[in-house]
Amino acid sequence: MTAFLARRLAQTLITLFMVTLISFVLSMILPGDPTLALVGPEGATKEMLEVYRTELGLDQPIYVQYLKWLGRVIGGDLGVSIRTRAQVTTLFVQRLPVTLELLVLGVIFAILLAFPLGIMASLRPNTWIDTTGTVLAVSGVAMPQFFLAMVLILVFSLWLGWFPSSGYVEPWKHLWRSINSLILPAISLGFVVAAETMRQLRSSMLEVLHDEYIQTARAKGLKEFLVITKHALRNALIPVVTVLGLRIGRLIGGLVIIEVVFSLPGIGQMLLNAVLFKDMPVLQSGVLLVALAVTVMNLLVDISYSLIDPRIRYG
């Protein structure tokens, strides 16, 4: 286990190093002069530009810029936003609660939808419930997230008036209103995850259900509920966790779209603004943090296998 962990950690570190390189290169290929963006096209004298250039460290060779940047990032300093001149770290911390709450609710929704439906579909294959599951699963994968979001807004917000179509309330101000404001975004975000998890759960449950130990469990008079949850589900879980973990990584990508559609003041929207205004430090840090989250997620998924299935030994 320790050897495995060490190897896996080393791999993760290499990937992370590559990730920082890509993030850095991304910012290098952004066109437009960030100093010019800072002082504005008019009234910028050559001397003024030079001052800003030195201040931002843009006059140094690229590898020096990279190493300096890397050192600061490791120390927790993500730089200063070119557009708002605020600390990027502060900006992130300010916007993190919405995004985290949205992510958590999205995953909860996905699990609540995927597990019952996936298990039911595997127990009654080729019935109406299985068909419903398949249709939902295909829809989840095929529907652009912003389209699903619009349909939800149209039906549940504009027509029925059950949920707000935009805006956000902090959970510490009013917990219920906060969750209420994020229900539609969470569904739009989590639907893809639900769809793929459901599909995977169905097929791995179908495989497991024909195994002999399930027959044994039934033969010894175990309640069907326990047969399904304790024996079948646990053994079917490994591929499901893989899909779930990988998908949560992809979920983070969907944040941008969902936060824009529902005008939520989260990290996704901040990143889009950074793209539109060519705010290099914010974009760079955002891309970096997202990739970091995804990589750590993958590591956790790998480690979780041994918890689900004690037979797996990492040699």
Add this chain to the structure above:
Amino acid sequence: MRTKRRYSLWLSGLALTVLAVFVVFEPWVCPYDPLAIDFVPLSPPSLKNLFGTDELGRDVFSRFVAGTRISFIVGTVSVFFAATIGILIGLVAAYSKKLRALLMRMIDAIWAFPMIMLALALAASLEPGLGSVIIVIAVVYSPLFARVVYGQALSIMERDFVAAARALGCGAVRLLLTHVLPNLAAAILVQATLSVGTAIVLESSLSFLGVGIQPPTPSWGLIMQSGYRWLEQAHWISILPGIGIYVTVVSYSVLGDWLRIVLDPKQVTT
């Protein structure tokens, strides 16, 4: 199960054929000029305007048909380039032990970025427009192909006929192109079919966010974005093109799954 698959396959084939007709015969299928402001704004679907009109008074159906052309061009051309880049990387990584670690770690790193993030960051570095969207999607999708090609090529390289070709003095390029690549064709074709659909979704997402196709060119994502502001008064502007995207993607995925089964009879489906 068999008959159900038949139905969905026929329906998907039909849907894609109709859309292909839109793409090829766009000028004849469009009842009106997709850019012309000729009608009462925000009027609901009718016989005159099948999909209604948008906020400026343009015919949504004509814009949808014109958008089909843009979306299909972006989808197929970008996937073609993505496959080309991916095949190249995958083959080189499978053949050269020296470059393997570097290339595949690079692919892993790119893979760590959610597609839309990477696409956004790349889009920011290019002038927005049709060409940029194609480049962005091609780059973002290439790891997908690199992985498929790499994995399969590795096992094919172990086969006897490759050893035989090598023994006969076959060079690297010739070996890869005439002996290895043809054996990968099925896997690549399946991956490409599945990717065109999702590439169209990515294009529409980018256009929706304002970093893809630029107005006034009609693209599905853009039509939906402009309609989004009028959701309450005129939901048809965004909902009908949305259904178009949905049908397209489902059709491509049905087609891809079918190809997978037809091209690989050994594979068991559940």
